[in-house]
Amino acid sequence: MDSLLNPDRPPVFCPGCSHDRSVHTLDRALKEMGLKGSDVVIVSDIGCSGLFDTFFKTHAFHGLHGRALTYAAGIKLAQPHLKVIVTMGDGGLGIGGAHFLAACRRNLDLSLLVLNNFNFGMTGGQFSCTTPEQASVASSFLNLLEKPFDVCDVAACAGAPFVARFSVYRKNLPELLVEAISFEGFAVVDLWGGCPARYMKKNPLSPKEIESAIGKLQPYQGVVSTNIRREYSSYYREEAAKDTAGVDWQGIEKTFEPTVKERREVVFLGSAGQRVITGGTLLGRAAILAGMNVTQKNDYNITVMRGPSVTEVIVSPQAITYTEVGKPDVIVALSEEPVRKCWGLFQKMEKEGRVILAAGVEIPTTDAQVLEVNFKAGGIKKKERALAALSLLAQTGDPVTLEMLREAISQSFHGQRLEEALRILEKAAAIPVHE
Amino acid sequence: MGLLFIDGNQAVAMGAIHSGCRFFASYPITPASNLLAAMLDTLPSAGGIALQGEDEIASIGYCLGASMAGMKVMTATSGPGLSLYSENISFAIAGEIPIVIVNIMRQGPSTGSATRGADGDVQFMRWGCSGGLPVIVLAPADVSDCFTLTVHAFNLAEQFRCPVIIASNKEIGMTSGTLDMERVEKPAVIDRTLHEAGPFLPFQVKIGEDVPPFLPIGGPILVRQTSSTHGPDGYITTNPSEIQAGVERLQRKIDSKAESFSYFDLEERKGARTLLVAYGITAGAARAAAAELSENQNIPVSLLVLKTLWPVPEQVLQAAAVGVERILVVEMNLGQYVQEIRRVLCNQRVDFYGKMSGQLISPTEIIEEVTRG
DSSP states (O other), X not given: OOOOBOTTSOOOOOTTOHHHHHHHHHHHHHHHTTOOGGGEEEEEOSSGGGGGGGGBSSEEEEOSTTOHXXXXXXXXXXXXXXXXXXXXXXXXXXXXXXXXXXXXXXXXXXXEEEEEOSSBTTTTSBOOTTOOTTOOOSSTTHHHHSOOOOHHHHHHHHTOSEEEEEETTOTTHHHXXXXXXXXXXXXXXXXXXXXXXXXXXXXXOOHHHHHHHHHTSOOOEEEOGGGOOOOHHHHHHHHHHHOOOOOOOOOBOOOSOOSOSSOEEEEEEEETTSOHHHHHXXXXXXXXXXXXXXXXXXXXXXXXXXXXXXXXXXXESSOOOOOSOSSOSEEEEOOHHHHHHTHHHHHHOOTTOEEEEETTOOOOOOSSEEEEEOTTTXXXXXXXXXXXXXXXXXTTTSSOOHHHHHHHHHHHOOHHHHHHHHHHHHHHHTSOEEO | OXXXXXEHHHHHHHHHHHHTEEEEEEOOOTTTHHHHHHHHHHTGGGTOEEEEOSSHXXXXXXXXXXXXXXXXXXXXXXXXXXXXXXXXXXXXXXXTOOEEEEEEEOXXXXXXXXXXXXXXXXXXXXXXXXXXXXXXXXXXXXXXXXXXXXXXXXHHHHHHTSEEEEEXXXXXXXXXXXXXXXXXXXXXXXXXXXXXXXXXXXXXXXXXXXXOOBOOTTSSSOOEEESXXXXXXXXXXXXXXXXXXXXXXXXXXXXXXXXXXXXXXEXXXXXXXXXXXXXXXXXXXXXXXXXXXXXXXXXXEEEEEESEEESOOHHHHHHHTTTOSEEEEXXXXXXXXXXXXXXXXXXXXXXXXXXXXXXXXXXXXXXXXXXXX
């Protein structure tokens, strides 16, 4: 096969730059693999390593500093046949650290070449995440204070199944790169080289010194056997193929006549764990069985299993424009904290309005009828309270009937959950109510 | 098929699937998390890919890669995540990468209140990335809009090769409503125009056109994408006239076509002295207020609900404001979009009412503001 170097755009690195060697080595590797330009995409980011994509006659994607692995992942998942080669410097590796760790864990079939020259060459020789503590660089004494990280240790620790560290001056480097690029999974190659313009002026680094420095470290030559596992893209597709259910976006057929002629506003004031939002949804679904319009607006704190939970359900034969409750027709008051928060709502109610009040919860004076219910004495558990209250509400037939509620429950739940819900309805019907 | 009972985020997911979106990536954030859940429930079984990124930067990055490889892509977040998207949004502008970004706005500033709505990102969506070139922003007012505008968003992203942001709100995204799929507007789906014949340059437009034909990375013809200032060939350029022509085209391709996608609802009432202008969740309260004033209080009020926020639908605003004495702009922030309306209707009285307390603006408050004036 031919070289994939771009004859119109020869490399423009500084004299003596190790990147120039990396470009030609990568080309030799691609040539040896017999790849066409259209089989390959080179994904690069910012810095001198970001020039790589322009020197090749392949697909190319040049993006933001440190984000190359993210673009590469999207490309690979969309076009699995492509050989995706990512070039990043030690700078990009540092700023894109989260993506590097994620790529190691994920194991998509990408090949990452870290063109490691121990500094930010393009911006003036500042320290990077791989700059040795004792090096003299353009970031004053800052690198002295921080421990550089070992790219390969981090990669292996994060789960990369192929990790290698080579000097860019190694003789058989093209063969070693072929191995990395051919590997089916995430392959990381930490390629050490020198930056003559910035780093090497104050920190002489000969090929021999690089080889000797690498020799002192834990050797990484390729496959990390403990990290060998399924490649992400094919694994994803295999798992996705098992998921044939999809989402049932079926509507709720109208099987009842509307029970009300005007808008009704129902508020549940409960706390997390009382299944208030589920109760509101069931009320809504019951009303839709009569072809009515419904909105359900929820308000809760960020704490998941603690704190108030409020749901506002509006039922109307007409279109609903405004989704917040102004003057409730029904308040289901199950818990103190949201009642205190919504104190004013009780005072806005009219005498036709109803409050279903859990015994022991204090509410302000209101013109509405108050039905006090001792859920605890009736054997209704905390998580059953919203549904039990809904059952009491439906007994009045406004805005939904018990039949509608039962049908909504039957359409929403199955198996044990359905049995349990229907049992709560019956249990609630037996509770004495005090007006 | 009866009525669906779904929230705005689920309706966006339905719109996305309808539009042919088969790649989605996002990072969990309230109030956008259930859109991630809906896409995870939907896409894999539809032959697509839904991912949870390691952060927001990665999520939009995955999408940009997949879009350049030929897929229709979407991501979703809220204010804190949109902030992290910024650099990649300007890349999508510069690289002409189609992407739909759903911003489910929540109370800010900063991490603010995760479970309370607001419309505080309205100027940020337009101006929140480097370079200042235009994006398209559509604002749904209810569940039905969430479906329809998502289809429009994909169509516009494909046609103009640009990012399109859906400006939703916690109060739309996480509020359920009834949706009649037999009645909802389903725009015809448009795909990006592909390069057909002749030599391919990735950013070369045909004579008289402003959007370059697309080819995917991974096909038989080599494609280059770059975030750097580039010429038609996709290589860095330092030629000032080429650079100027490039940025002018990026601006012109959207701004010159703005009227073709200025979506709005106008309720014009005879004898109206006031024009109410609202968008997003506040449109519902404005609609209720205008109806109450006009039908029960003998104060006819016209109402303009804007569904395209950016580019500013200047002709729509000018036409709707003809003959009224006062324009009252209502929004769930401390006065952002009103600045655009004051700019466009500079010879008319433009008043503002807004708040950002986590509570919706009520019809009663709007009625008070109208009658006070």
